[in-house]
Amino acid sequence: MQLELETKDLVQKDKDHLWHAMYRYNEKASPTIATRGEGAWFFDTNGDKYMDGVSGLWCLNLGHGRKEIADAAYEQMVNLSYFPLTMSHVPAIELSAKISELLQGSYTTFFSNSGSEANETAFKIARQYHIQNGNPGKFKFISRYRAYHGSTLGAMSATAQANRRMKYDPAAPGFLHVPPPYSYRSPFGEDVPDSDRVAAELIDQVINWEGADSVAGVIMEPFISGGGVIIPSKEYLRRVAEICKKHDVLLIIDEVVSGFGRTGKMFGFMHSEGVQPDIVTMAKGLTSGYLPLGATAVSSKIYAKFKENGTHNHLRHISTYGGHPASCAVALKNIEIIENERIVDRVAELSESILSELYDLIALDKVGEVRGVGFLYGIELVEDKKSKAPASEELMGSIIAACKKKGLIIGRNGDTVPGYNNVLIIAPPLSSTEDDLRFVVETVKTVLSDLC
Ligand code: PMP
Numbered sequence: 453m454q455l456e457l458e459t460k461d462l463v464q465k466d467k468d469h470l471w472h473a474m475y476r477y478n479e480k481a482s483p484t485i486a487t488r489g490e491g492a493w494f495f496d497t498n499g500d501k502y503m504d505g506v507s508g509l510w511c512l513n514l515g516h517g518r519k520e521i522a523d524a525a526y527e528q529m530v531n532l533s534y535f536p537l538t539m540s541h542v543p544a545i546e547l548s549a550k551i552s553e554l555l556q557g558s559y560t561t562f563f564s565n566s567g568s569e570a571n572e573t574a575f576k577i578a579r580q581y582h583i584q585n586g587n588p589g590k591f592k593f594i595s596r597y598r599a600y601h602g603s604t605l606g607a608m609s610a611t612a613q614a615n616r617r618m619k620y621d622p623a624a625p626g627f628l629h630v631p632p633p634y635s636y637r638s639p640f641g642e643d644v645p646d647s648d649r650v651a652a653e654l655i656d657q658v659i660n661w662e663g664a665d666s667v668a669g670v671i672m673e674p675f676i677s678g679g680g681v682i683i684p685s686k687e688y689l690r691r692v693a694e695i696c697k698k699h700d701v702l703l704i705i706d707e708v709v710s711g712f713g714r715t716g717k718m719f720g721f722m723h724s725e726g727v728q729p730d731i732v733t734m735a736k737g738l739t740s741g742y743l744p745l746g747a748t749a750v751s752s753k754i755y756a757k758f759k760e761n762g763t764h765n766h767l768r769h770i771s772t773y774g775g776h777p778a779s780c781a782v783a784l785k786n787i788e789i790i791e792n793e794r795i796v797d798r799v800a801e802l803s804e805s806i807l808s809e810l811y812d813l814i815a816l817d818k819v820g821e822v823r824g825v826g827f828l829y830g831i832e833l834v835e836d837k838k839s840k841a842p843a844s845e846e847l848m849g850s851i852i853a854a855c856k857k858k859g860l861i862i863g864r865n866g867d868t869v870p871g872y873n874n875v876l877i878i879a880p881p882l883s884s885t886e887d888d889l890r891f892v893v894e895t896v897k898t899v900l901s902d903l904c
Contacts, residue, residue: 489516681830
């Protein structure tokens with residue numbers, strides 16, 4: 453009774469005062485109010501328990517309740533609560549060196565607070581790099597349709613999902629979009645057999661058409677996550693890297709989702725051997741979501757142009773909380789656990805059997821395609837396999853609701869154009885137990901078998 457009253461009161465305050473992300477106000481619906489987390493699970497004010505099948509917003513890589521991570525934050529806050537990176541502090545130094553080691557190159561990192569800021573920082577660094585490298589006309593960025601790169605103006609401009617921009621355009625100038633390597637709905641038509649290769653070559657053409665001397669960078673995730681889990685061939689990124697190199701265009705890899713083990717490698721780009729990005733942006737799994745932190749790591753080629761002496765050669769960019777000592781301490785502990793517990797190898801090992809179970813769903817009428825890598829899965833639902841018309845809003849909603857009723861949270865996305873939000877998303881914490889993972893797969897299979 454008491455619990456019910458408290459929940460009712462909280463729901464009312466929530467409705468009156470808390471503006472949720474991606475929110476459509478609904479007087480009748482009540483939010484799920486979490487009170488506690490344990491591993492891959494969380495509990496709400498009603499005492500119900502849910503498995504978080506999307507790791508929050510694909511960030512809770514190590515799950516809830518790692519005391520070592522909380523201790524690292526506590527000790528750091530007690531010792532040095534805040535310090536700006538106009539000067540320096542130990543956790544930021546150690547973390548920047550660790551990131552360079554993990555990227556298997558020589559990288560220098562600028563810290564911020566989020567994935568959006570990490571990408572904004574990358575755009576500014578890239579433009580300034582080209583100016584300081586004697587190519588002041590290189591200012592444009594190329595990204596792919598369906599990509600999501602963040603919510604701030606530059607990151608939103610690189611984002612190419614119509615629905616996320618429609619009331620906020622015009623976007624920042626200088627951002628161009630090309631088709632994604634999306635073989636299931638090939639933008640080049642069904643009869644083009646190698647659509648990933650064509651998608652990569654189109655980047656070459658667009659750079660030529662625009663003029664290579666006007667293009668600063670190409671930004672992409674190794675695997676599009678927020679646009680419906682799109683998994684290109686390994687050759688795609690290799691070819692894009694070659695094209696970028698040929699035109700002196702910087703390859704910016706957005707590892708905000710795919711970094712720190714999500715795909716079964718430490719970083720997603722590592723699936724394409726030989727690719728060494730010029731800039732890598734990170735957030736989410738960098739701290740497993742325990743504290744906010746964004747990072748923009750640049751290769752020594754780029755940093756060299758910021759080391760050269762000259763009055764105007766410094767980076768004119770600052771973030772009050774970027775590289776907060778507690779966030780850096782948390783990231784270091786998070787990475788230490790990922791390494792000590794061999795989390796990345798575990799994801800690679802377990803993902804094969806999860807994927808093969810999920811592939812069985814292709815037998816269902818409304819399952820168009822099942823895609824995945826590591827612990828990142830997308831199930832594209834259609835009205836029927838032949839027309840590939842996207843599954844209805846009602847079906848998508850009822851699947852998500854049915855999973856929730858059984859105690860599993862899953863997500864959905866796609867192009868976020870109405871009607872094309874038809875990909876179910878599953879991305880459990882990387883530390884999920886085998887029982888947790890079995891629960892996810894069985895629940896999804898049961899619900900889809902009933903409804904598809
Ligand atoms: N890049 C990608 C690929 C993302 O998925 C996101 C967030 N979902 C961002 C950037 C932006 O990160 P943030 O929400 O921390 O700003």
